Amino acid sequence: xxxxxxxxxxxxxxxxxxxxxxxxxxxxxxxxxxxxxxxxxxxxxxxxxxxxxxxxxxxxxxxxxxxxxxxxxxxxxxxxxxxxxxxxxxxxxxxxxxxxxxxxxxxxxxxxxxxxxxxxxxxxxxxxxxxxxxxxxxxxxxxxxxxxxxxxxxxxxxxxxxxxxxxxxxxxxxxxxxxxxxxxxxxxxxxxxxxxxxxxxxxxxxxxxxxxxxxxxxxxxxxxxxxxxxxxxxxxxxxxxxxxxxxxxxxxxxxxxxxxxxxxxxxxxxxxxxxxxxxxxxxxxxxxxxxxxxxxxxxxxxxxxxxxxxxxxxxxxxxxxxxxxxxxxxxxxxxxxxxxxxxxxxxxxxxxxxxxxxxxxxxxxxxxxxxxxxxxxxxxxxxxxxxxxxxxxxxxxxxxxxxxxxxxxxxxxxxxxxxxxxxxxxxxxxxxxxxxxxxxxxxxxxxxxxxxxxxxxxxxxxxxxxxxxxxxxxxxxxxxxxxxxxxxxxxxxxxxxxxxxxxxxxxxxxxxxxxxxxxxxxxxxxxxxxxxxxxxxxxxxxxxxxxxxxxxxxxxxxxxxxxxxxxxxxxxxxxxxxxxxxxxxxxxxxxxxxxxxxxxxxxxxxxxxxxxxxxxxxxxxxxxxxxxxxx
Amino acid sequence: xxxxxxxxxxxxxxxxxxxxxxxxxxxxxxxxxxxxxxxxxxxxxxxxxxxxxxxxxxxxxxxxxxxxxxxxxxxxxxxxxxxxxxxxxxxxxxxxxxxxxxxxxxxxxxxxxxxxxxxxxxxxxxxxxxxxxxxxxxxxxxxxxxxxxxxxxxxxxxxxxxxxxxxxxxxxxxxxxxxxxxxxxxxxxxxxxxxxxxxxxxxxxxxxxxxxxxxxxxxxxxxxxxxxxxxxxxxxxxxxxxxxxxxxxxxxxxxxxxxxxxxxxxxxxxxxxxxxxxxxxxxxxxxxxxxxxxxxxxxxxxxxxxxxxxxxxxxxxxxxxxxxxxxxxxxxxxxxxxxxxxxxxxxxxxxxxxxxxxxxxxxx
Numbered sequence: 001x002x003x004x005x006x007x008x009x010x011x012x013x014x015x016x017x018x019x020x021x022x023x024x025x026x027x028x029x030x031x032x033x034x035x036x037x038x039x040x041x042x043x044x045x046x047x048x049x050x051x052x053x054x055x056x057x058x059x060x061x062x063x064x065x066x067x068x069x070x071x072x073x074x075x076x077x078x079x080x081x082x083x084x085x086x087x088x089x090x091x092x093x094x095x096x097x098x099x100x101x102x103x104x105x106x107x108x109x110x111x112x113x114x115x116x117x118x119x120x121x122x123x124x125x126x127x128x129x130x131x132x133x134x135x136x137x138x139x140x141x142x143x144x145x146x147x148x149x150x151x152x153x154x155x156x157x158x159x160x161x162x163x164x165x166x167x168x169x170x171x172x173x174x175x176x177x178x179x180x181x182x183x184x185x186x187x188x189x190x191x192x193x194x195x196x197x198x199x200x201x202x203x204x205x206x207x208x209x210x211x212x213x214x215x216x217x218x219x220x221x222x223x224x225x226x227x228x229x230x231x232x233x234x235x236x237x238x239x240x241x242x243x244x245x246x247x248x249x250x251x252x253x254x255x256x257x258x259x260x261x262x263x264x265x266x267x268x269x270x271x272x273x274x275x276x277x278x279x280x281x282x283x284x285x286x287x288x289x290x291x292x293x294x295x296x297x298x299x300x301x302x303x304x305x306x307x308x309x310x311x312x313x314x315x316x317x318x319x320x321x322x323x324x325x326x327x328x329x330x331x332x333x334x335x336x337x338x339x340x341x342x343x344x345x346x347x348x349x350x351x352x353x354x355x356x357x358x359x360x361x362x363x364x365x366x367x368x369x370x371x372x373x374x375x376x377x378x379x380x381x382x383x384x385x386x387x388x389x390x391x392x393x394x395x396x397x398x399x400x401x402x403x404x405x406x407x408x409x410x411x412x413x414x415x416x417x418x419x420x421x422x423x424x425x426x427x428x429x430x431x432x433x434x435x436x437x438x439x440x441x442x443x444x445x446x447x448x449x450x451x452x453x454x455x456x457x458x459x460x461x462x463x464x465x466x467x468x469x470x471x472x473x474x475x476x477x478x479x480x481x482x483x484x485x486x487x488x489x490x491x492x493x494x495x496x497x498x499x500x501x502x503x504x505x506x507x508x509x510x511x512x513x514x515x516x517x518x519x520x521x522x523x524x525x526x527x528x529x530x531x532x533x534x535x536x537x538x539x540x541x542x543x544x545x546x547x548x549x550x551x552x553x554x555x556x557x558x559x560x561x562x563x564x565x566x567x568x569x570x571x572x573x574x575x576x577x578x579x580x581x582x583x584x585x586x587x588x589x590x591x592x593x594x595x596x597x598x599x600x601x602x603x604x605x606x607x608x609x610x611x612x613x614x615x616x617x618x619x620x621x622x623x624x625x626x627x628x629x630x631x
Numbered sequence: 632x633x634x635x636x637x638x639x640x641x642x643x644x645x646x647x648x649x650x651x652x653x654x655x656x657x658x659x660x661x662x663x664x665x666x667x668x669x670x671x672x673x674x675x676x677x678x679x680x681x682x683x684x685x686x687x688x689x690x691x692x693x694x695x696x697x698x699x700x701x702x703x704x705x706x707x708x709x710x711x712x713x714x715x716x717x718x719x720x721x722x723x724x725x726x727x728x729x730x731x732x733x734x735x736x737x738x739x740x741x742x743x744x745x746x747x748x749x750x751x752x753x754x755x756x757x758x759x760x761x762x763x764x765x766x767x768x769x770x771x772x773x774x775x776x777x778x779x780x781x782x783x784x785x786x787x788x789x790x791x792x793x794x795x796x797x798x799x800x801x802x803x804x805x806x807x808x809x810x811x812x813x814x815x816x817x818x819x820x821x822x823x824x825x826x827x828x829x830x831x832x833x834x835x836x837x838x839x840x841x842x843x844x845x846x847x848x849x850x851x852x853x854x855x856x857x858x859x860x861x862x863x864x865x866x867x868x869x870x871x872x873x874x875x876x877x878x879x880x881x882x883x884x885x886x887x888x889x890x891x892x893x894x895x896x897x898x899x900x901x902x903x904x905x906x907x908x909x910x911x912x913x914x915x916x917x918x919x920x921x922x923x924x925x926x927x928x929x930x931x932x933x934x935x936x937x938x939x940x941x942x943x944x945x946x947x948x949x950x951x952x953x954x955x956x957x958x959x960x961x962x963x964x965x966x967x968x969x970x971x972x973x974x975x976x977x978x979x980x981x982x983x984x985x986x987x988x989x990x991x992x993x994x995x
Contacts, residue, residue: 461646463928463971465946466654466964472950473661473957550820554932557822558947584822588936591826592834602823609818 040535040622050618057611060604064420067413079405081318081385085310087400087596100311100394104128108151109140109304123304129316134307142300148283155299156191157282159201159249160257161291168290169204172245172263172277180235182269184228186245189261190221199251201258206243208232214248218258245275247285249292259297311394315386317360325365325377331358331388350380358388399600402586411578412601416608418562418579422479423549426486430548431541433487434494439525441495442502449499460492464551472560479577482561486548497540501533535623543616546609553605556581557588580605632983643976650968652739658957659738663717666760674761676719676730678754683733683741685718690727699727752965753958758949764962767945772966775934775941778860779926786865786872787919793869794876799903801881809873816870821929825863825936832859842938860937864930868922875918879911886910917978924971942966 034042045051088100107128109121120140122130145152161168178184186203195201203226204212216226228243229235245265249258262278277285283296332339332353339357344350350362363380370376386394399409441452467488471481502525505511511528519528530537555561562577580601587598666672679685690696700722702714714720719730732738745751752764759767797809816824833841840856883889884907892902931943938944946963949956 458646458649461968461972461975462650463964463967465928465931465967466650469950469960469964470654470657470661472952473658473955473960477952546818553820554822558932558935560950584826588826591830595830598826598830602826606815606819606823609820610815613818614814 036535040619044618044622047618047621050614050621053611053614054618056607057615060416060608060611061420064413064416067410068417071410079389081314081389082401082405083403084590084594085314085397085401085405086594087398087600088311088394088396089398090396100309100397101134101307102310103137103305104308105305106143106303107305109302111151111302121302121304122306126319128306128308129313132309132313132316134309137307138304139306140302140304142302145299145301146296148280148294148296150280152280152296152299152301154279156259156261156297157279157285158257158259158293158295158297159247160254160293160295161249161251162254162293163291164254165252166291167248167250168292169288170247170249170285170292170294171288172275172285175242175244176265176275177240177242178228178265178267178274179269180229180232180238180241182267184265184267184274185225186215186228187223187225187262187264187266187273188218189223189263190218190258191261192259193218193221193257195256195258196251196253199253199256200249202248202250204246204248205231206241208234208238208241212244212246246288249290315384315389315391315394317382317384319363319380319382321380322366322378323381323383325379328359328362328379328381356387358384360384400594400596402583402597403590408583408597408600412580412583412604415578415580415583415601416604418577419549419552419581419605419608422482422486422552422562422579423545426483426490426548426552427541427545429483429487430490430544431494431537434491434541435498435530435537437491438495438498439502439530442499443506443521443525443529445503445506456492456495460489462489464489468555468560477560477563479562482552482555485555485560486551490544490548493544494537494540498533498537501536502529505529505532539616539620539623542619543613546612546616549605549612550609552579553581553584557585559585635983636980639976639979643972647968647972651965654964654968655739655742655961656735658961659735661955661957663957664757664953664955665719666756668760671760672719673721675754675756678761680730682745682751682753684738685730685732688729688731690729691725693725696725696727752962755949755956755959757951757954757956758945758959764958767959768942768962768966771940771942771945774939775927775930775943778857778864778933778939778941779923779930781857782861782865782868782926782930783919783923785861786869790869790872791876793873795880795903795908797873797877798880798884806877809877813870813874816866817874819866821863821867822932822936824866825860825933828859828863829936843940846940860930860933860939863937864926864933867929868926872915872919872922876911876915879914880907883907883911913982917981920974920978920981924974927970928967 086100086102087098089098093099107123109123110125111121113125114121120138122128122133122138159170186205188203193201201218202214203216203218204214205228207213208231213231215228215230216224218224232238232241245263260282262276263282264273264277265275266273279296279299283294285294287294335357338354339359340354342352342354344352344361347363349364352361353359360382363382365380366378368375368377385391395407397407397409399407399412402408402411437452437456441449441456464485467485468481471484475481475484506524506529511524514524514528552561556563556579561581562579563582583601584598584605587594587601590597666675676685680687690699699714699720703720703722715731717732721728721730733741742753745753750765752768754761754763755767793809793813797806800806829841832839839859840852843856843860844852884903889902889906892906893899897905930941931946933939934941934943935947942963946960949959949963
């Protein structure tokens, strides 16, 4: 190696001593000393990800305090009409997403509403008011159904018996009065049959004297006709003929059946049949005796799918059957001019109210009822919910509403506040117990340490399910149980960290020096040892908070923590019993139809946990320079 | 080593007996919930007597009979209770047959005797009335174990692989990506991940069943039904294994002996496989065994969400409010306690097995 390359020659005249004539031993440092916490801070700020996470975390915490305080919403009242509204977000709604509409599927249509032009029907208007259905998206489609209901149309009907070797009679509803002179006949349209030996389906009619006799058996697929006159021995003697249509099904095997398309009663006098039964009518045939069974095949029901404006419908008009007169008058008075009465020419019992009044129309009034000398009258009214509840404009529920009609976006912040509060207060208790326990155990050492270590080991080994079971058995699910489960073994982590720190510092010379000078145990613990170990202890404590929140939400999710209706007070502030775990448990019941109930609380708790962990790890790295390789 | 093993084993048994005893005494002292149906209740109390938890007494004194009847009718009104808690008063007309609990300490010794001599853990009261708890557990444990062991074999290789990959490519894009993913997965509560997995792959895409099929269903669904719960269960453990294995390996990779190995002429792969990996295993193996305990208790919520008929779900059922089944709870918690304690014993012993330099219990 060339010496000159690394040590370039310098002109000796350019060199000079730094100090020749002044003494520097009492000179002040020009830089400020970097203390323990400052050093930690420098390391903390160096990692940009952690700084961002910390900012997000503190924003979340601030929002969880500010939003519930500054929104006027009441979180205790119920608003059933506003329940389960989908999310609606400004700006994004213009792109056809999150615009407060829901896509409703599989709603049975009302047959009478079918529009002759488009051929489309709509569902029951009391559930889905027509005004709020987006007609461009309305589609009708048929799906198979097998129930005996008028809404199911078409298809065929199986005639069968449940048991082998039995007979049963099916009867068309009603009596028929065909004129025998016109030679009436019964037509049976069979689409499919399976008859093993000895099984028959025969048509029975009145023989004129009240006995029912067979006029023929169904033998093959296709239309078959049976003349009624065959049953009547002396047609001329029958003065007035009436008959029921009966079908006797005798089978040898329970899998035998006859599948019918239609049954007609017609006569030669007219081309129009006297009676036709198919589809639903056939399925309503009575079973007179035996184990007969009718079942429908290939019937269809018409369903509709459409986009529905849930907000419009919730804030729109709705009918109240009994609305008290007193309340009505109060509304009318408070609205003054905007509630003037307009006569309804079509309905003399009721009247309209002018535009802008929460009560749109009074449909009818009831007879007054007198109870204890006070007269009560109720009206049947049509109300406008938006005006009645005081919504000046359609509200934006960014995350939709819950089953009680509360704004989920705001409620999630309330829940977050509860979760944080429980997490932080349980963690504080844990930290206090942990530090005291760890300090005693670590400082005194020896036998005390061994005993305390064994004790904490036993406590740490108790599965949390055991603690949960015992707490639930004595107290039942609730906030106390929650705290017990969080605290019983929660302090052990902090205690062991504190103990290690005490072992590390208690033998140091400066501690010995202080002890020689006569310092008491408490002074040594709190003035000399604890401050040195505080960084590590703080980190362990901070990292225990997300763990506690995690456990809290898990327990609440399972239903053992807090829940709706519960509340607890902390000084003057009352906290609701809604935590993130409770919201997620609520959302679970609606996970398929309304996933948005789950998504928003899940997002909040995820962000909270991620940032809390990042923040805790950043603290750990900042306080512990020797920790390499792990972020 | 032998001495250490014995001390640890004895210690584990001491902890086990302590926990089970505390659990038994506290749960037995709580208000009991016997079977609701009359015949089952009779069978139940007869069994309680034969198992030594209760005695039968007859109350013939007409005055006392009337008092008891009164109190049974209006429990709130009487000031002085003659009724003993957890006792059963059977009205037989002119007399009462009283099933009285024996003192708790006697119950405790009878319980220990029943378990030691007959392996009798008592009978269920509410979930499946009068069915032995051990039989119920036996029918539930296989599913839970299957689930957890499949999860274990799923996350260990993947976690190791990702951790090694991240450590070898430290500070590359891949490493950063893995670190972010690990941070997210470790932070998400398992019930949130599980809910979303079911939502996306079950309901949304329809690829996998939305809940665990009943026992009589056969075919591929028996296997595909494991995919979602295994994923939901192992994401957290996977992330923490990746993180610790990355941390351990990257620490070892910077150590002097690895530099020495490279200077001796070993290739990077040889150095990593022979020297770095074995040394980084030391803290990892105990961590994996310990994670099995976490997995097991974490599977409770997964079983509830996915309707898996395992021990966790039956535990939650036994804990239904005002329908508690304490005998069953006792059995299930005993199961969880035993598993976790022996896993911890294994952890303690594994330190010595994995790394021969550590001599457990050796004097200085």
